[in-house]
Amino acid sequence: MTELQDTARRLLDEGAVRVVIGWEGGRLGARPAFVTSAADCDRLIFDTRCVHNLATFLNPRRSQVAGLGKAAVVVKGCDAKAVAGLLREAQLERDGVVLIGVRCGGVVGEPSALEPPALTAENVSSRCWGCDVREPGSVDVLVGEARPEPPVTAALDERVAALDALSPAERLAFWTKEFSRCTQCYACRQACPLCFCERCIVEKTEPQWIETSPHPRGNFAWNLTRAQHLAGRCVGCGECERACPVGIPLGLINRKLQQVVYELYGYTVSEDPTVPAPIGAYATDDTQDFIR
Amino acid sequence: MSAVDHPQRSGERAPGDGERASAEFEPRITAFVCNWCTYTGADLAGTSRLHMASNVRIIRLPCTGRIDHVFIVKAFERGADGVIVSGCHPADCHYTAGNYHARRRFGVFRELLSFLGVEPDRLTFSWVSASEGGKWADVVNGTVERVRRLGPFDAYHGLAGAATPADDPFASYETAAAGSDESATKASAGGAS
Amino acid sequence: MSDETIDDRVEGAAEAETIDFANDDDVAAPRRRLLLTHEALAALVAELAAAGTPAVAPAWAGDAGRAAGATAAARETEYRTVSGAAELAFGERLPRLSLKQFFLPPTEVLFSWRRSGGGVELVSAPTTFEDQVVLGARPCDVAALPIVDKVMNWDYADELWNARRAATTIFGLSCGVEDDSCFCSAVFLEPAASRGSDGRLTPVEGGYLVETFTDKGEAFVAGHDALFTELAAGADGAALDAQAEGFRAAARERVAANLQVDHGRLRDWLDHHFDDPFWASLGPRCNGCGVCASVCPTCHCFDIVDEPESVGRGVRRRNWDTCQTCVFTLHASGHNPRQDQNARFRQRVEHKFLIYPLKFGDVLCTGCGRCSRACPTGQDLAEILADIDALAAAGEAAS
Numbered sequence: 010m011t012e013l014q015d016t017a018r019r020l021l022d023e024g025a026v027r028v029v030i031g032w033e034g035g036r037l038g039a040r041p042a043f044v045t046s047a048a049d050c051d052r053l054i055f056d057t058r059c060v061h062n063l064a065t066f067l068n069p070r071r072s073q074v075a076g077l078g079k080a081a082v083v084v085k086g087c088d089a090k091a092v093a094g095l096l097r098e099a100q101l102e103r104d105g106v107v108l109i110g111v112r113c114g115g116v117v118g119e120p121s122a123l124e125p126p127a128l129t130a131e132n133v134s135s136r137c138w139g140c141d142v143r144e145p146g147s148v149d150v151l152v153g154e155a156r157p158e159p160p161v162t163a164a165l166d167e168r169v170a171a172l173d174a175l176s177p178a179e180r181l182a183f184w185t186k187e188f189s190r191c192t193q194c195y196a197c198r199q200a201c202p203l204c205f206c207e208r209c210i211v212e213k214t215e216p217q218w219i220e221t222s223p224h225p226r227g228n229f230a231w232n233l234t235r236a237q238h239l240a241g242r243c244v245g246c247g248e249c250e251r252a253c254p255v256g257i258p259l260g261l262i263n264r265k266l267q268q269v270v271y272e273l274y275g276y277t278v279s280e281d282p283t284v285p286a287p288i289g290a291y292a293t294d295d296t297q298d299f300i301r
Numbered sequence: 302m303s304a305v306d307h308p309q310r311s312g313e314r315a316p317g318d319g320e321r322a323s324a325e326f327e328p329r330i331t332a333f334v335c336n337w338c339t340y341t342g343a344d345l346a347g348t349s350r351l352h353m354a355s356n357v358r359i360i361r362l363p364c365t366g367r368i369d370h371v372f373i374v375k376a377f378e379r380g381a382d383g384v385i386v387s388g389c390h391p392a393d394c395h396y397t398a399g400n401y402h403a404r405r406r407f408g409v410f411r412e413l414l415s416f417l418g419v420e421p422d423r424l425t426f427s428w429v430s431a432s433e434g435g436k437w438a439d440v441v442n443g444t445v446e447r448v449r450r451l452g453p454f455d456a457y458h459g460l461a462g463a464a465t466p467a468d469d470p471f472a473s474y475e476t477a478a479a480g481s482d483e484s485a486t487k488a489s490a491g492g493a494s
Numbered sequence: 495m496s497d498e499t500i501d502d503r504v505e506g507a508a509e510a511e512t513i514d515f516a517n518d519d520d521v522a523a524p525r526r527r528l529l530l531t532h533e534a535l536a537a538l539v540a541e542l543a544a545a546g547t548p549a550v551a552p553a554w555a556g557d558a559g560r561a562a563g564a565t566a567a568a569r570e571t572e573y574r575t576v577s578g579a580a581e582l583a584f585g586e587r588l589p590r591l592s593l594k595q596f597f598l599p600p601t602e603v604l605f606s607w608r609r610s611g612g613g614v615e616l617v618s619a620p621t622t623f624e625d626q627v628v629l630g631a632r633p634c635d636v637a638a639l640p641i642v643d644k645v646m647n648w649d650y651a652d653e654l655w656n657a658r659r660a661a662t663t664i665f666g667l668s669c670g671v672e673d674d675s676c677f678c679s680a681v682f683l684e685p686a687a688s689r690g691s692d693g694r695l696t697p698v699e700g701g702y703l704v705e706t707f708t709d710k711g712e713a714f715v716a717g718h719d720a721l722f723t724e725l726a727a728g729a730d731g732a733a734l735d736a737q738a739e740g741f742r743a744a745a746r747e748r749v750a751a752n753l754q755v756d757h758g759r760l761r762d763w764l765d766h767h768f769d770d771p772f773w774a775s776l777g778p779r780c781n782g783c784g785v786c787a788s789v790c791p792t793c794h795c796f797d798i799v800d801e802p803e804s805v806g807r808g809v810r811r812r813n814w815d816t817c818q819t820c821v822f823t824l825h826a827s828g829h830n831p832r833q834d835q836n837a838r839f840r841q842r843v844e845h846k847f848l849i850y851p852l853k854f855g856d857v858l859c860t861g862c863g864r865c866s867r868a869c870p871t872g873q874d875l876a877e878i879l880a881d882i883d884a885l886a887a888a889g890e891a892a893s
Binding site for chain 1: 787
Binding site for chain 1: 369370371374375378391392398401402404405406407408409410411412413414415416417418419420421425426427428440443456457460
């Protein structure tokens, strides 16, 4: 942690950045912090509570963050994949941000604890399973000691498989029930680093493609659309599900589509922004066995 | 009135159904087709007087690459029991690569729809060229039969039932003219209903 | 409402040194005190369900999602109609949404329309509702209702809200304090507050001490007379009283430790520090997601949309909305008076702790703490209020 604080202090002192976006320990747990002075760098922490994907704050439309000046962002490997997504889609210039990577051994699903909890198969975040970026590679500085592997849990894949095993009618009943709680608050969209559109399709009123009313029909259209728009772009950070105030298991849908783009197009989320995302690219010999 | 809407279901049957049993379910199919290939192919099917089911309403777009998944969702919302998406064969796209983009997009979308509980057979994809009138007739007939076996898409249309008040709000209005109900408000500027 | 305009009242109030927060609907002493055993509660819930009028109560959420693998302590609860005692979650985690959804549903039809001949026919949504009882609601959720009643009857009497309110009987449940995020005692309430309730349950040995406050509360008890026992006079009754008061007193002490602020000082600071750099310390962290508004018992903004249902038919609906979204104040011209999250987050705090008090004499917050628990980026309202109060105190000391 001291290495992280020292790095932040140096960057601010040198004037390389005007703000360091990291995590701090609050009264109710870990939360994002925006440190603008070297003296405040002591606030910066990194522990198992640091689940937030700070890449979300790099959305250029967040003028209250952009207005703070050039930023250094502390990123775990999963967060770095989101930054790569933003670079891939021309939302950022690489030299417009400094990336401080942290070596990570996994985080918990919920950041609210006074002390960082030890990780168990029950409390570890679903994003940590199978992580291949415990040392983020695409960063400017890498800090922190190497940490042990996170506890193994394939819970997310198992739950996706369980849904796949149901009949379509059973799945429709499942999702109708889950989406019945949705109030179309769009917290999932706001929490997502890859949902950065200046004008979201749900806000388009001429015509209104997606009904904004939170009835099951409108909720189906909304959740289906967001999932489709994230296909091949979602990094699996789980922030959408964590943000949802009524506990809709959005991670199941996004994980399913990660599996689909892998099976169909051999694509897995990459830290390398030059690897094109699957939707938007194509190959002349793409699978078309579903087309008559 | 949007071309996507289907008229109220009550008592109405698609024209040309005289031979079929009146109780048989006639699926409502919306087809999103590209202008250059499939639309022309469908036209050819018509001018060739090929016999095919009449359950399909065609919406013409410049290219399958233009077809957004929300169109398909909207069609189901507005009463379609099945949807067809059809365009030019790979390498024949009028805009060079539109159908390649569509192929990827719909490769993913059909998996997503299936995961959320829509039977895969309700959504049909095809490449039909301008000269394949016969193929278009086959796609239409095949789709209608597959969707007929699945039945009306009540589960999705029923989501609308959850949205609207259970009772028809205008039922009371029908009797208001007889002077009975108090809850109807008439705001008509023109003639009576 | 009198002839004076809102501006007159706001100006007048701003000049007043203090606002009298004594509530017009402060409840009197309890009319009756009764005992409801756990078994009787189960029977009551079953009786109501069997009669086709199931009670709304805190219940275990039957989620497939986050609850998978969660420990019992982590299991979420929600307010919903219950058909049996096994579903009840009295005194467990605070329900994730407030009671607001039963009076202002997330989506609600205002009227239905259809084309007819050359014109349009309209049918308004019905404004009578089935009677409903709420059992075991948290006082912070119940007290929110009379607070929001004021704006719902300000320049227009909202028939849908009022009719649902009139049709509902509410029995609160004295709260044992959820955690460090609550601060009901800092907003003129307390964990056993009876504001807005027709009756109150307090946990005692063997069940609940039940107190009735209103005609509705009395009527409900009378309708299920066999299940309630009059509190015995003498030592037994006194012992239960003491248990109940002990529970309530411990809760009061616990929540008071979470936050104390001087509202007059707070209001004054908010009124004079619109451009303070303090807001820029809060805005960056905010996602603009509005989860705070969804879970809040007192947030009540809504959006109105027209939706076609079929050819020539449709409805007008109102849907929950939030001032935290970037389009909330977006004008058709493209101008947005609240251009960034600093401004939008400031608005939230000002509306709740300055503007609503000046307009209606009530803080638009019951200290339930949901906003802080639900916020994905860790905004902590109690901490924010304490920080503002500290700034205000420092300002006072300096002057």
